[in-house]
Amino acid sequence: MRKFTTAIVLYILTALTLAIPPGPVPRKAPELTFFDASAKPVSLSSFKGKVVALEFFFMRSLHCVRVAQTLNTLNDELGSRGFQAVAVAFSAPHSEADAATVDSFLQTYRLAFPVGYTDMESVDRFLSRTQGDVLMIPQVVIIDRTGMIRAQSGNRPGDATLEDIDSLRTRLNALLKEPLPPTTPAAPVSPPKTGPAKTKVTP
Numbered sequence: 001m002r003k004f005t006t007a008i009v010l011y012i013l014t015a016l017t018l019a020i021p022p023g024p025v026p027r028k029a030p031e032l033t034f035f036d037a038s039a040k041p042v043s044l045s046s047f048k049g050k051v052v053a054l055e056f057f058f059m060r061s062l063h064c065v066r067v068a069q070t071l072n073t074l075n076d077e078l079g080s081r082g083f084q085a086v087a088v089a090f091s092a093p094h095s096e097a098d099a100a101t102v103d104s105f106l107q108t109y110r111l112a113f114p115v116g117y118t119d120m121e122s123v124d125r126f127l128s129r130t131q132g133d134v135l136m137i138p139q140v141v142i143i144d145r146t147g148m149i150r151a152q153s154g155n156r157p158g159d160a161t162l163e164d165i166d167s168l169r170t171r172l173n174a175l176l177k178e179p180l181p182p183t184t185p186a187a188p189v190s191p192p193k194t195g196p197a198k199t200k201v202t203p
Contacts (some may be wrong), residue, residue, distance in 0.1 A: 026148045029141075032126045034088045034116035037103035042116055045147070050084040051175045052143040053168070056123055057087055058095040059105045064138045068111060070165045074172065075113045081176050082145070085113040090120050092137075127152075138163070142171065146181045 032044040044054070053071055057064035071085035089097040089105070097117035106115055123129070127139065140162040142151040151171065153159050161167035 025152065026144075026150050029143045029147050029149045030126050032088070032118070032122060034118040034122070035099065036114065036116045037099055037106055039099040042114060044086070044143075047084045047086065047143075048147050049145055049180065050082050051145055051172055052084045052086055053162075053172065054141040054143065055085075055087045056127075056137065056139040056141075057089055058092050058137055059089050059097060059101055060095040061137065065109065067138045067140065067163050068115075069109065070163065070168065072109075072111045072113060073165060074169060077169070078172055078176065079113075083172055083176060087111070087113070087115045088123070089115070089117045090123050091117075142175070144175050145178065150175065 029044065033041050034044075036042055044052070053074070055064070055067055055071060057068060059065075068087050071087065075083065075085040089095075089102065091097045099117070102115055102117050105111075123139075127141075136153055139153045140151075140159075141149055141153075142162065144150050151159065151162060153162055161171065
């Protein structure tokens with residue numbers, strides 16, 4: 001009975017959607033810090049220069065697991081070209097998220113890309129979610145090489161192309177073909193100006 005209740009709760013959670021449309025796309029991706037299976041902090045900005053597919057998920061949702069496995073396949077295919085999959089879990093009723101559960105999740109599903117956890121408040125800030133809005137989970141966010149959000153699952157009915165492997169592959173391939181952001185060279189440092197030494201003459 002408990003397993004049945006848990007399944008129902010997770011089904012309802014994964015079916016819920018944002019009450020209002022998400023923030024405009026494209027927009028600058030805010031900074032996000034999450035923690036890996038060793039409880040070490042990881043900054044999303046550390047992946048800048050890559051095309052990132054970021055999944056916010058519940059670890060006990062089979063729907064979320066399937067999306068994570070899709071990202072794992074694409075990470076294997078496209079990683080050498082500059083693609084990076086990232087999955088970040090957060091806690092919900094009957095679906096905890098901490099270092100121990102992330103470690104167990106990785107051992108169970110053998111995912112070969114960064115998976116971590118954070119708190120719901122950090123997810124809310126990243127997605128510009130306000131009090132009263134209800135998240136659609138999994139929430140997939142696509143970020144280009146310059147750090148701009150180019151697509152996300154959003155509100156009902158969501159964007160099915162962000163969960164379908166063929167559609168997602170096509171979208172990612174297009175972003176990977178975009179030119180790398182220009183690098184700004186460091187400004188040259190001029191040596192301090194020195195004039196002739198002044199000698200104080202005492203009469």
